[in-house]
Amino acid sequence: MECQEEKPIIYTMENKPIVTCAGDQSLFTSLYTSLAQQLPREPMEWRRTYGRAPKMIHLEANFVQFKEELLPKEGNKALLTFPFLHIYWTDCCDTEVYKSLVKEDMLRWQNSLRAHGSADWVIIVVETNDNKKKNKTNILPRSSIVDKIRSDFCNKQNDRCVVLSDPLKDSSRSQESWNSLLLKLRTLLLMSFTKNLGRFEDDMRTLREKRTQPGWSFCEYFMVQEELAFVFEMLQQFEDALVQYDELDALFTQYVLNFGAGGKQPPPCTTVGFSIEVLSSRNIFVSKIKGLF
Numbered sequence: 001m002e003c004q005e006e007k008p009i010i011y012t013m014e015n016k017p018i019v020t021c022a023g024d025q026s027l028f029t030s031l032y033t034s035l036a037q038q039l040p041r042e043p044m045e046w047r048r049t050y051g052r053a054p055k056m057i058h059l060e061a062n063f064v065q066f067k068e069e070l071l072p073k074e075g076n077k078a079l080l081t082f083p084f085l086h087i088y089w090t091d092c093c094d095t096e097v098y099k100s101l102v103k104e105d106m107l108r109w110q111n112s113l114r115a116h117g118s119a120d121w122v123i124i125v126v127e128t129n130d131n132k133k134k135n136k137t138n139i140l141p142r143s144s145i146v147d148k149i150r151s152d153f154c155n156k157q158n159d160r161c162v163v164l165s166d167p168l169k170d171s172s173r174s175q176e177s178w179n180s181l182l183l184k185l186r187t188l189l190l191m192s193f194t195k196n197l198g199r200f201e202d203d204m205r206t207l208r209e210k211r212t213q214p215g216w217s218f219c220e221y222f223m224v225q226e227e228l229a230f231v232f233e234m235l236q237q238f239e240d241a242l243v244q245y246d247e248l249d250a251l252f253t254q255y256v257l258n259f260g261a262g263g264k265q266p267p268p269c270t271t272v273g274f275s276i277e278v279l280s281s282r283n284i285f286v287s288k289i290k291g292l293f
Helices: 025-038 095-115 129-134 142-154 172-209 218-234 238-261 272-291
Strands: 018-023 044-046 055-057 062-065 083-090 121-127 161-165
Touching (some): 018 025
Parallel strands (some): 018 062
C-alpha cells in the first residue's frame, strides 16, 4: 500500500488570513482556543496606502500547520492562499534539547522561509512552571534560552522572539503576557497584510493600465480584481469589496465600447454572458452582506 502524503492540519476552515505554525504542534494546539478567541477581540488601526483614510479592523486568522509547500511559489501573487505570518512554537528550557533538536529545527524552518522570500515570522517561547519541575538538570533561566534564540536567529530583530508566561493559568501575570503576545501578533499580521496587499494592488493597477495593449484579457483581470474583493470581504470591509465589483462593471462597459468604436468585435469571453457574470457576482456579494445584518 502506498503511503499517503500527510495533509497539513487545518485548525479553522473560514476564509481568513493564513498563519502557519511550526515547532511544537501539541503546544500550539493546547493554546489554540484561547488564541483564536482573543486575537480579534481588540481592533487595530489599519493605515492604508495612497492617502486613504485609516480604518479600525478586527484581525482573525486561519492557523495551519507549517508545510514548505504552503509557501508562495515565484510568480504566484494570490492573496487568499498567501500565508501572512509564520510562527514557531517552543517551550524548550533545556540546554541539551535546544542544542540537539530545537535549534536545528528552527534553522530548517528559517531556511525554508528565506528560500521563499518570506520575512514575516515570530518565535514564541512558552514558559511554564511544570516544564521547570520536569527537568532541573540542564535547565536554564528563561532569559538565557530566549537570549540564545535571539542570538542564533533574530540578529537585530529581538522583538521577533516573544515570551508567553504560564498561558493556561488564571493570573494577572498570565493575562499581561497574553496581552503582550496578542498585540505583537496583531501588529505583525497587520504589517504583513498591508505590505502584501499594497503589492497586489500595484500589480493589479499595472495590469489594468495595459488594457489597451493587444492580447489583454478582461477575463484574467476580472479574476484578479475579484480576489481583491474577496480579501476586503475577509477583513469585513464590505464597502471596499463592493467598490471592486462597481469598478469591474464600469471597466467592462468601457472595454466593450472601445472595441465597438474601433469597428472590432470584443474577444469571445467579453460577451453578454460575461457581463451577466460580472453583475451576478456583484449581486451574490450584496446578498451575502445583507444576510449578515
